[in-house]
Amino acid sequence: MRFRSLLLVAVLGGLPLSPGLATPPPPYASWTFGLSLSTGLNNQLFSCFLVKVLEDEVLSTEPITREQFVQQTRGLVASKANPEAVDLFATHDVAACRIVTDEAGMRRINDCPLLDDLWKLRFWEYPFLLHDGQRVGKGWSEEPNNPSPRQMLLLSNYGLRYPTDIAIGESDVPPAPRYGG
Template identity: 50%
Template sequence: MPFGRSGPPAAFAKYEFGVSLSPGQNNQLFTLYTVKEFEGEVIQVDPMTREQFVLQAQGIVQSKANTSGENLFRRFEVQLCLPVGPDTVGRYLQDCPVFDNLWKLRFWDYPYRLVEGQHPGKGWAEKREAPSGRQMLLLTDYGILRLNDIARGEDAFRLLRDVGDSAWVDNYRKGY
């Protein structure tokens, strides 16, 4: 070994975006995170607002989880989080409607008291209180082994993409 070198360089922690089906801040029926991971272990999770997630994931606002400033919704083809129209280059969204459907993965009925005129529709869970075993098996593909787990990194964006895919939703709701 050359003089002055004691071994391989130290590993650095990496940051990723995360999505959980657990209710979180601001009466959201899901929680969004920046997740700090070191050597395959989660060592820190910082909740973030829906607005922060959308802006950071698009690369508009600086983020440790998106240091390149790439539009991760575009990269992972999350259609409900992309502008619509013929020329969308350089256009961004302030919000992403896919988040309005995340609660449906966990609940049968909307769990909060509805405000007059509010119609969120029915949830997709097969059981009143939680997803069925079959549905939980589908969620394991995104790193959600238990209901309170966090889908991280690419898995989080694949989940967001699939929640916007009617064929995936149909399979989640009814099974084939």
């Protein structure tokens, strides 16, 4: 009777019947956010993604819009990459993209203007046609439509070997002065 009880506990409790048969549990894939310098949804000059990763290998990617990226990163919308609904901009002290609460307790939500400058990493001038009088400025790229080999070397620290690669995880974007000259 004692053996039967022990066997039942071992089977139901997941205990190994012998020390040599124990195997570690399989690792779980996780989701994270990703950004690419390739043009994306809704005429954006960059692309946003949800990226499924297992042991540093990308298993799949799901493109999302800038708006979805910003809302999910802030924890305002349910996200596979931010299941705890944490404001990741606040966590990583990205002041330009944080939600600000004023003295009256009102929350001011911006569209993360920092993302508006991502095009500068890839282009040396704004690539879209501008209306009369509009001026966006110059990009930081040393070549017209892609970063130079020297700049790609800097971007490789952030997971980008090619302009179409996806930077995933919590790496910071390189600072403009170091990148641009």
